Amino acid sequence: MKFNQSELLEIINLVNQTNQSFDFPSNSCLYSSSLxxxxxxxxxxxxxxxxxxxxxxxxxxxxxxxxxxxLLKNNTDLKLSWNGHAWIEIFDLIIDLSITNSIFSSNKHNNFQQHIINQFHKVPDYLIGQKNLLLDKGFNYIAKEKLTNLEIDLFIKNLDNILNE
Incomplete structure (x- = not known):
């Protein structure tokens, strides 16, 4: 499905509202993307x-x-250590609310920071785009697992774990 301009603006508006309403720390992609x-x-x-x-x-x-x-099977307080990344997909649209926060949180990602700035001519608050267009810009999102509503709810219920650290 291809979104028209007003549909895309609706999505962007919700992304902006969520992004501005919470101060997510770096490496909280599961929580921000769940919400x-x-x-x-x-x-x-x-x-x-x-x-x-x-x-x-x-x-x-x-x-x-x-x-x-x-890791989620027996871990209800979600103080887990995990390697990976989380994002949202709506048809072929990818929304990555946490990429900038994660990449720019330390100096260990200098090359990636520069690539983001070169591609977007600024430091964006988040990435949103069609999967193929992001791939053309060098961003390859490799999906491995889809979380269910139950798992999404688990992360939302545990937002305080990361917001109050």
């Missing part, structure tokens, strides 16, 4: 999916996925 997935699903007629996987920028691996579903 935004629920907001989109509650307010728009599209199914937003929470996806976890790996991310490469310009062929270099930034986030290497390890399976998260086994």
């Amino acid at each position: 935004l997935t629920a907001v989109i699903n509650d307010h728009l007629p599209y199914e937003a999916k929470l996806i976890v996987g790996s991310l490469s920028i310009n062929g270099a691996l930034v986030f290497q996925h390890t399976p998260i579903l086994p």
